[in-house]
Each structure stands twice: as C-alpha cells, then as structure tokens.
Amino acid sequence: MINYWWVTRPKRRLNSIPEILAVFSEISLDQEWEGQRTAHLTLEEALEQANLKRIGERRDQTGGGARTYRAWVASLGLIFIQESTQKLKLTLAGEAIMEGDSPVEILKHQVIKYQFPSPFSLSRGVNVSERFKVRPFRFLLKLLADDRISYLIEEEIAKIIITEAENETDTCYERIVKRILEFRNIGAGSLDKDFFVKYAPGSGAVNPDHPFSHLMDTANTMVNWIEFTQLAKRDDEKKVRIIDDKIDEVKSILSITPPFIDRPEQQEYFQRKYGLDPKHKKDTRNLTQTKTITAKMIAEQKIKQAFIGESLKSPIGKISTGLIDKIADQTGIEVSIVEETLLKLYPYGAIGSFMTEYFEMAFKGRDEATEFEKATVELFKSVFEFEAQHVGPIGLTPDVYILSHESRYVGIIDNKAYSKYTISNDHRNRMVHNYIKTYSAECYPLAFFSYIAGGFGKNITSQIKDIVDETLIHGSAMSVSNMIKMVENHQYKKYSHDEIRNIFSVDRQILLSDL
Incomplete structure (x- = not known):
C-alpha cells in the first residue's frame, strides 16, 4: 500500500501526452488489451521509434513498458478498456486531443478533476491508501490561492501535503495550512518521529542516502503537471505561485466544488465520467458496434499521429501544401489521401497544440x-x-x-x-x-x-x-x-x-x- 499521494511518471511532464496518445490510437485503439503480450511489445517498439520512450533492452519481452505508459494515459482519463469487448477506447477527452483541440485546455480539466480514489489509485501494483479522498491538484491550487500560504516549494508538498492531506474538509485543510507554516518555521523538526515508517516507499525500501527521494519525486512530478496547466509556475526561487493573469481563473475554478466521481472500482463507468472534455456533460456514445479495420482507417491513424507531432512543433493555422508534403513523406501515404484526410479532420489546423511549447518558451531566459x-x-x-x-x-x-x-x-x-x-x-x-x-x-x-x-x-x-x-x-x-x-x-x-x-x-x- 502507498500511504501518500502518488502519480505514475514514465515521464515527469505532460508535454508528450498528445504524441503518446496518437501512437496508442494507431497501434492499440479498438484492440483487445489484457494479456496481449505481442501487442504490448509492438506498442512499446512504436513508442521507442517515435522517440517517446527510451530504448530499453526489454530482456523479459513482456511489454511492461507499454503497460506503464497505458496506465499513465488512463490515469489522466484519456483511455479505458470497454468491459463488454475488452478493447481499448478513447474517452471524449482523448478524442478531443486527437481532433486537434488544445492539449493544455483538455489536460487542465483532467488534472483538476484527478482524484483519489480512482481505478488507477486502487489498481493492483499501485494501491494508494483508501484514507485519501481528495482531488490533489485542486487542493494545491487552494493552498496557492490562500494569502496565508501564497506559494509552495516541492519540499513542503513532499513532506507535509502529500502525506497528510487526506480529504477536502475544512478541518483537514486548516490543519495542512497550520502544518505548512510550522514547517516553514522549524523545518524537519515538525515531522513525526516515525515519519519514515509511516510514509515508506510502496516497495518498503527507504534509500538511506536520500530517504525523502520517493516523496520528492512525486512532488516534482505534480508541480510539473500543475505548470502544464499554465495556472501556476515556479519562480526564480523555485517557489510555485499562481500566475498573475490566472488568479481570477483559479478563483473561478475553486468557487465551484463538484462532487467526486463515484464508483472508482468500476473502471469503464468511472473513466467515461472522468474523461469528459469541456464540450460535453455526458458520454452517450455507443461503442459496442464492432468496426472492421480497413486500410483507410490505418492510414488515417498514421496521418493523425504525424499531424499531432507537427502541431506540437509549430503553429498550424491551416492545412498547407508544405504540411501535406511533409506528412506524406513521413508516412509514405499518397499526397492526395493525406490532403483529403487533413482537410477532413483538421480544417482549421491545430494552433492550440503549439501553445504548450510557446508558453514554456516565455520562461526560459x-x-x-x-x-x-x-x-x-x-x-x-x-x-x-x-x-x-x-x-x-x-x-x-x-x-x-x-x-x-x-x-x-x-x-x-x-x-x-x-x-x-x-x-x-x-x-x-x-x-x-x-x-x-x-x-x-x-x-x-x-x-x-x-x-x-x-x-x-x-x-x-x-x-x-x-x-x-x-x-x-x-x-x-x-x-x-x-x-x-x-x-x-x-x-x-x-x-x-x-x-x-x-x-x-x-x-x-x-x-x-x-x-
């Protein structure tokens, strides 16, 4: 059991999620997932070829790397396994990213809705303690918006918040505010004497040279996720603060407290609720019909994957002949098919995808x-x-x-x-x-x-x-x-x-x- 907030992190940043989702869509969408070792290895190889995953030796040939990436994308509410067919499907949020909607807007909604418990947090091999009933990123934003706190550093998140913030009650919140201020005054002396026993790594083995490393790694990843939403950013002193222009937006987010998503033990039910993009209030899709995979559908997925990759590198306001030629070269698909597909799927381009990178550029000095x-x-x-x-x-x-x-x-x-x-x-x-x-x-x-x-x-x-x-x-x-x-x-x-x-x-x- 993991006795602290925990998020999976095959990568610590969310920037590559659209490209990874595109690879999943090409290789694994509408395919059975559980127990399909050959398919997992194929996906792992595709992620490596796209430079989205480090090339490993894969000695055991089990496709474990692909399953780790699937868990990551699923934990963000972008994919799920349909119970009746055991096939991998995109949620509406996943579909929106693949359709060229702004990944920042989609993933901002997903990160803010992220909760314990969830199918991911309850899953075998994760098993985050059931004492947590909290939306961690809403909790962090609430602290950042609190004048008594005003900023957070990763050490405070690691040693106080992710271990002690169990729920969203006023009692718990006020206790965390008090504990942070206490930690700022006296540091590690404010921690429980049995801290390392209570909050040992999930594996149980504490690194004696870096005993807080498992908590600091999680805190660092969570800060990276918050920064991706473009609501908050680390300053020159590594203090996380709400961006001045986003204070009103954060207040608006916190002014409404939606109910927790229920039935986390029912994966498809939960994911279809969690994976609603901002344009939908309910997922009413009928996904039970069996689709015959055609050569045209395979080509379309390849074109989508190449387009998503290009849209993250530069702003695409319209489908140009240069873009069509580039994607035709990358995919080996006829120019006429690429043109027809792009004009059908992305008639207005996909400017929002590039805005992730543009935002980061503005802080790099x-x-x-x-x-x-x-x-x-x-x-x-x-x-x-x-x-x-x-x-x-x-x-x-x-x-x-x-x-x-x-x-x-x-x-x-x-x-x-x-x-x-x-x-x-x-x-x-x-x-x-x-x-x-x-x-x-x-x-x-x-x-x-x-x-x-x-x-x-x-x-x-x-x-x-x-x-x-x-x-x-x-x-x-x-x-x-x-x-x-x-x-x-x-x-x-x-x-x-x-x-x-x-x-x-x-x-x-x-x-x-x-x-």
Whole structure:
C-alpha cells in the first residue's frame, strides 16, 4: 500500500501526452488489451521509434513498458478498456486531443478533476491508501490561492501535503495550512518521529542516502503537471505561485466544488465520467458496434499521429501544401489521401497544440529567447495573417516586425523570456532611440511597440507610459498567457487587423478584459 499521494511518471511532464496518445490510437485503439503480450511489445517498439520512450533492452519481452505508459494515459482519463469487448477506447477527452483541440485546455480539466480514489489509485501494483479522498491538484491550487500560504516549494508538498492531506474538509485543510507554516518555521523538526515508517516507499525500501527521494519525486512530478496547466509556475526561487493573469481563473475554478466521481472500482463507468472534455456533460456514445479495420482507417491513424507531432512543433493555422508534403513523406501515404484526410479532420489546423511549447518558451531566459521570437513571428503569420519577420539578429532592431497591408500599419515587438520582466534603462533607450526611430520611416505608419513576456514587474505600465510620452507612439506589454488567450479567441471570432492594433495600443499592460 502507498500511504501518500502518488502519480505514475514514465515521464515527469505532460508535454508528450498528445504524441503518446496518437501512437496508442494507431497501434492499440479498438484492440483487445489484457494479456496481449505481442501487442504490448509492438506498442512499446512504436513508442521507442517515435522517440517517446527510451530504448530499453526489454530482456523479459513482456511489454511492461507499454503497460506503464497505458496506465499513465488512463490515469489522466484519456483511455479505458470497454468491459463488454475488452478493447481499448478513447474517452471524449482523448478524442478531443486527437481532433486537434488544445492539449493544455483538455489536460487542465483532467488534472483538476484527478482524484483519489480512482481505478488507477486502487489498481493492483499501485494501491494508494483508501484514507485519501481528495482531488490533489485542486487542493494545491487552494493552498496557492490562500494569502496565508501564497506559494509552495516541492519540499513542503513532499513532506507535509502529500502525506497528510487526506480529504477536502475544512478541518483537514486548516490543519495542512497550520502544518505548512510550522514547517516553514522549524523545518524537519515538525515531522513525526516515525515519519519514515509511516510514509515508506510502496516497495518498503527507504534509500538511506536520500530517504525523502520517493516523496520528492512525486512532488516534482505534480508541480510539473500543475505548470502544464499554465495556472501556476515556479519562480526564480523555485517557489510555485499562481500566475498573475490566472488568479481570477483559479478563483473561478475553486468557487465551484463538484462532487467526486463515484464508483472508482468500476473502471469503464468511472473513466467515461472522468474523461469528459469541456464540450460535453455526458458520454452517450455507443461503442459496442464492432468496426472492421480497413486500410483507410490505418492510414488515417498514421496521418493523425504525424499531424499531432507537427502541431506540437509549430503553429498550424491551416492545412498547407508544405504540411501535406511533409506528412506524406513521413508516412509514405499518397499526397492526395493525406490532403483529403487533413482537410477532413483538421480544417482549421491545430494552433492550440503549439501553445504548450510557446508558453514554456516565455520562461526560459536568454538561452532560448531566439525560439520564442521565431514562434511569435509564426503566430502573427499563421494565425493573424500579418506579414511578419524575425529582425532581431540584424542588430539595433526589435525582435519581431509585423506589417498589415489590410489596415496599412506596422508594429514592432520585443520578446522577453522572463517571468517578471521590467524595462531596464538600457532597454528603454534602445526602444526610444533605435527601434522606434528606425521603424517610424517605414512604408506605413508605426502603430505601436509592444513587449511579450512570461510576466511583468509591478511598474511595467508606468515604464510603458514613459516611452509613449517621449515618442508619441502607442505601446503595450502582453503576457504570454494573454497572448495564448488571444490566439484561442481568434479561432472562434477572428480579430481584424484594426482590432489587433487597438489591443496593442492601450499604453499599458494588456489585460484579459482587453481581448
């Protein structure tokens, strides 16, 4: 029995889930799962060939690696085994990811709904203690939103929260708040004397050199999952905090307390309830009909897998001839079939998939800033249909230049891959004396300058206003979270270039209400 919160982690981050799900869909969907060792080995080999799993020797030839990955994807409510046929099926959430919906939005809902008990937590080989009746990620978000706590570090999660937070009652919650504050004051002295007996690893063997390692590994994985939701992020001091732009969203999530999903011992019943995507309230699909697997269906799954992989690397706003040719080369399937399939399945592309990577880029500092700049260029090209260039490497220039023939203006953007960017005196002078002066002489008027960053310091609006007052050019600062929201909005109600100019010309930090 595991006497603490526990999540499986063949990989500690969720970024590869869409690609792994695509491999499952190609190899194992609508196939029997239990006891099918050859099928498990085939899936394991496919995951290795796609560089989604480390190549192992697989001495025992049991397909155990594939079963570990299946358990991971199932624990997130994306697949299940149908009881009447014993065949592997996608939940509605799994289907939504395969249809090109934003993996962040889908998995955010799944992570927030994640609960103990579940079919996964009760399963043989896992067996998380039945004393836990808690949605762990809701619990963590509630602590982060509490002014008495305001941040968490992995050590607090490992040594206090995942061992002691048994349920969601006010009594339990208040006790955990008290215990965290106590731990901050006196550290390990606040732990029970029999801590290592009570919270030993599931295997029972404590590593004497790193006795907390099994708890710290779980805490680290859970923080990675929270970061994937884009609701919270570790700062430079490794403290997990709610992202400023997401405080209202977190409050909204916590304002509603849905009931726990019942009957966790009934896997199909539970998974079909847990695996509801945001567009559905009930899973009414009839999945009992037997499908004859045709060559066309196999080709479609191969194309889906290749498309999902490409959509995670760059923003796909529409199906282009270049994309069709690339996927035809990857799969060996005729161009005409690839084109027909992509236009049928993904007529509007799949911008949301790339937003996972774009969000991460905004916090990586100077080392990977160039990728952040190039990605911004691609978003303005592929999504908003500007003429856009990456001009940063030229020198004494901003990072991104955009031009609208439709509304006859240009704009300049500087990307800053920091969580709390402030405009230094040097950066201010560059914007005033180099960037704005250079691009004021273009074919169309310079409409605005803007900064896009992971987040901003508290003085960003006054710093923007200072540049505006000196240059008489409108300016703004856009957080990566709001940039992503703007991209998502654009898929449903397209912004005109005039509207985009207005958004980036507010002379302050751009707020969610501006979008």
